[in-house]
Amino acid sequence: MRRPKLLLTTVFGPYGIKNKYAEGLGMQMELFNNQITREQGVHSPRANYWTFPLYFLAENLDSLPATVLDFPTWKGYIRELQREYTHVGISFTQQNVLKAKRMAEYIRQHYPQTKIILGGYGTMLPDLAEIVPCDEICPGEGVRWLREYFGENPEAPIKHPIMHGVSQKYLYGFRDVIDDSGVLFPGLGCTNGCFFCSTSNKFNNSYIPFLPTGESVFAVCREAQKKLGVEGFAILDENFLKMPARARDLLAKMEQHRQPYSFAIFSSAETIAEVGVDFLVRLGVCLVWVGVESKKALFSKVEEIDVGSLLAELQAKGITVISSSILFAEHHDRVTLEEEINWAIGLGTDLHQFMQLIPFPGTPLFRRYVAEGKMIPDFPYTKLHGQDELAFYHPHFTSREAGKITRGAFRRKYETDGPGVLNMALTAIRGYQRAKEEMKTREQAGLSWNPQTLRYQRSTDHQTDQFMNLRIEKMRQRALEFRPLILSAKIFAPNTSSRKKAAQAAALYNEVFGKPAPREGVKSFGLVCFAAIEWFRLRMRGLFGRGELVRQPLSRRVEYNREFSTHSQVEAAEIPSGLQHRCKLST
Ligand code: SF4
Incomplete structure (x- = not known):
C-alpha cells in the first residue's frame, strides 16, 4: 500500500472574474475592495491574504507529507497533481462549489485511486455529495478530523504556524512589499x-x-x-x-x-x-x-x-x-x-x-x-x-x-464620509492626541490601571504608566504611517467635503507632528504619481466598459515533508500566477 501523501488546496483562479465556474462581482479574493471599500475607486486599499487554515492543517499533521497549494491557476493545479498524491483536500466556500467540482472531476478522471476530501464552508451545502465527487466530507473543525482520519492522536498539542497574512497589498496603485x-x-x-x-x-x-x-x-x-x-x-x-x-x-x-x-x-x-x-x-x-x-x-x-x-x-x-x-x-x-x-x-x-x-x-x-x-x-x-x-x-x-440598491449604499457611504483610508488616518491621529492628553490627566489625578476592574482608578501607590507610554509610541508610529496618503486622498477626493476633510487631516498632522520632513514629502508625491496611474487605469476600464480592475492573488506552494524533518517547512516557493490584471481563464 502506498504511503499517504496529502495535497491541501484552495480552488483555482482567476478569482473575481465571471466564468462558468464562478461569479465576478462579490467574489474577488480581496476583503476590502470586494465588500468594504467597494465603489471607492483609487482610494480602495487592495490586499490579498493567504489561506491560513490550510497551513494550519498541514502544520498539525505528523504522520504524512503534506503540501499546501494556495491560489493555484488551473494549470498549476493539474501540474501539482502529477506529484501523485494519495489524498487531495479541497477547501472551498459555497460560492466556489463549481470550481471544487471541476477539480474533483479531474482527479476522478486522471487519478481514480486518489481520495478526495472536501472541507471549508462549502461542506454546509446539503446536496454537496451530488455535485462534487468525493470520498470524504470534513464537516467541522479540520485538525481533529484529519488527525483521526490518518490515525493520529486527535488530542495532540496544536502547533500554530508562524507566517505573514498578506500575500500582496497595494495602496493607491503602489505595491507595498513590506x-x-x-x-x-x-x-x-x-x-x-x-x-x-x-x-x-x-x-x-x-x-x-x-x-x-x-x-x-x-x-x-x-x-x-x-x-x-x-x-x-x-x-x-x-x-x-x-x-x-x-x-x-x-x-x-x-x-x-x-x-x-x-x-x-x-x-x-x-x-x-x-x-x-x-x-x-x-x-x-x-x-x-x-x-x-x-x-x-x-x-x-x-x-x-x-x-x-x-x-x-x-x-x-x-x-x-x-x-x-x-x-x-x-x-x-x-x-x-x-x-x-x-x-x-x-x-x-x-x-x-x-x-x-x-x-x-x-x-x-x-x-x-x-x-x-x-x-x-x-x-x-x-x-x-x-x-x-x-x-x-x-x-x-x-x-x-x-x-x-446595495451598490448605491456603498456609493452614498463614500460620498458622505470620503475615502475610508482618510478616515483611518484621522482616527489614528486623533486617537494618538487623545491618548497623550488622557495620560497627562491621569498622571495629574493619580489614576492607575486596575486589571481587576479594567478601569483607570485612583491608587495609593500611583506610578508612571510605563506600558501606556510604550503603547502611545506605537500609536504615534501608526498615525505617521497614514500621513503620506493624505495628499492623494485630497487630490482624488470624490467631492468638496472629502477634499476639505483631507485638508483638515493635513492641518492636524502638521499641528501634532510639525511640517512633513522632506522624506515624507517625497513619499506623498510618489504616492500621488502611482495614484494618478491607477486612477487613469480605472477610468479607462470604466470608459471601455471593462468593469472592475481585479487583482489576482499570488500563488504559493509549501511542502511539509516529514520524511526528513518532522514539522518543518522545506519548500516555500512563490509562483507568480502570471495573471495579474488579466481576466482570462487559464485552461
Ligand atoms: S454568531 Fe458570532 S460571528 Fe456570527 S454574526 Fe453573530 S456574533 Fe458574529
Missing part, C-alpha cells in the same frame, strides 16, 4: 448563534479554542516577532474578546514583558461593552470589525447597547472601526431600508460593509426559508455572495434590483 504583520488563529466558531451566521452554525454555536490562554497567544506573538520581525497581528477569530479572561491575560503578559503588540480583531458589540474601550486601547487593538447588523436590535449582541456611542468612543480613542450591516432583512420595506442605510452611514465609522441577507445552507435562516417556501428555486450557489441578487423572495424588493 509585510509587517503576522496572523493569529486563536479559535474557531462563535457561541452567539446569530440566525444567519455560517460560522456559528458550522461549529454548532460552539467555540473551539486553539490558543486558549493569554500566555499561549503571547507565545505565538513572541515567536512571530523573533522569526518574522512583526509586532502587529490580524487575529482570525470571529469574536476574540468573547473569552475576556484570555484577553486580560494577554495584556498582563505584554505588560510584564513590556511588549506592546498591536491587533486587528473581530468583536461583537456586547463583548466590547463588557471589557470597555480603555481596555481595547491598552491591549493594542488598532482595528475592530463590529457587526452592528441593523438599527432594529435583532440580536442579543446589540441589545441594550448604544451602538453609535460605543463605535464613536472606539474611534475617538484611535481604533479604526469597520462596521457591518445587513440589507434586505425581513422587516425592511422601501422606507425602512432607506432608514437603515442612512442609519449605518450616520454611524460615521471609518469603513462600513453592506451585506445582503443571505440564507446560507446550514443556518436556521435557510431552514426556515425553505420551510416557508421563500427560497428562489434553483438559485445558483455561485451567487450566494451578498452583493448582487437575493436568493429569496423578499416581499418588497425584487432579487434583481437588490444589487443596484
Whole structure:
C-alpha cells in the first residue's frame, strides 16, 4: 500500500472574474475592495491574504507529507497533481462549489485511486455529495478530523504556524512589499448563534479554542516577532474578546514583558461593552470589525447597547472601526431600508460593509426559508455572495434590483464620509492626541490601571504608566504611517467635503507632528504619481466598459515533508500566477 501523501488546496483562479465556474462581482479574493471599500475607486486599499487554515492543517499533521497549494491557476493545479498524491483536500466556500467540482472531476478522471476530501464552508451545502465527487466530507473543525482520519492522536498539542497574512497589498496603485504583520488563529466558531451566521452554525454555536490562554497567544506573538520581525497581528477569530479572561491575560503578559503588540480583531458589540474601550486601547487593538447588523436590535449582541456611542468612543480613542450591516432583512420595506442605510452611514465609522441577507445552507435562516417556501428555486450557489441578487423572495424588493440598491449604499457611504483610508488616518491621529492628553490627566489625578476592574482608578501607590507610554509610541508610529496618503486622498477626493476633510487631516498632522520632513514629502508625491496611474487605469476600464480592475492573488506552494524533518517547512516557493490584471481563464 502506498504511503499517504496529502495535497491541501484552495480552488483555482482567476478569482473575481465571471466564468462558468464562478461569479465576478462579490467574489474577488480581496476583503476590502470586494465588500468594504467597494465603489471607492483609487482610494480602495487592495490586499490579498493567504489561506491560513490550510497551513494550519498541514502544520498539525505528523504522520504524512503534506503540501499546501494556495491560489493555484488551473494549470498549476493539474501540474501539482502529477506529484501523485494519495489524498487531495479541497477547501472551498459555497460560492466556489463549481470550481471544487471541476477539480474533483479531474482527479476522478486522471487519478481514480486518489481520495478526495472536501472541507471549508462549502461542506454546509446539503446536496454537496451530488455535485462534487468525493470520498470524504470534513464537516467541522479540520485538525481533529484529519488527525483521526490518518490515525493520529486527535488530542495532540496544536502547533500554530508562524507566517505573514498578506500575500500582496497595494495602496493607491503602489505595491507595498513590506509585510509587517503576522496572523493569529486563536479559535474557531462563535457561541452567539446569530440566525444567519455560517460560522456559528458550522461549529454548532460552539467555540473551539486553539490558543486558549493569554500566555499561549503571547507565545505565538513572541515567536512571530523573533522569526518574522512583526509586532502587529490580524487575529482570525470571529469574536476574540468573547473569552475576556484570555484577553486580560494577554495584556498582563505584554505588560510584564513590556511588549506592546498591536491587533486587528473581530468583536461583537456586547463583548466590547463588557471589557470597555480603555481596555481595547491598552491591549493594542488598532482595528475592530463590529457587526452592528441593523438599527432594529435583532440580536442579543446589540441589545441594550448604544451602538453609535460605543463605535464613536472606539474611534475617538484611535481604533479604526469597520462596521457591518445587513440589507434586505425581513422587516425592511422601501422606507425602512432607506432608514437603515442612512442609519449605518450616520454611524460615521471609518469603513462600513453592506451585506445582503443571505440564507446560507446550514443556518436556521435557510431552514426556515425553505420551510416557508421563500427560497428562489434553483438559485445558483455561485451567487450566494451578498452583493448582487437575493436568493429569496423578499416581499418588497425584487432579487434583481437588490444589487443596484446595495451598490448605491456603498456609493452614498463614500460620498458622505470620503475615502475610508482618510478616515483611518484621522482616527489614528486623533486617537494618538487623545491618548497623550488622557495620560497627562491621569498622571495629574493619580489614576492607575486596575486589571481587576479594567478601569483607570485612583491608587495609593500611583506610578508612571510605563506600558501606556510604550503603547502611545506605537500609536504615534501608526498615525505617521497614514500621513503620506493624505495628499492623494485630497487630490482624488470624490467631492468638496472629502477634499476639505483631507485638508483638515493635513492641518492636524502638521499641528501634532510639525511640517512633513522632506522624506515624507517625497513619499506623498510618489504616492500621488502611482495614484494618478491607477486612477487613469480605472477610468479607462470604466470608459471601455471593462468593469472592475481585479487583482489576482499570488500563488504559493509549501511542502511539509516529514520524511526528513518532522514539522518543518522545506519548500516555500512563490509562483507568480502570471495573471495579474488579466481576466482570462487559464485552461
Ligand atoms: S456574533 Fe458574529 S460571528 Fe458570532 S454568531 Fe453573530 S454574526 Fe456570527
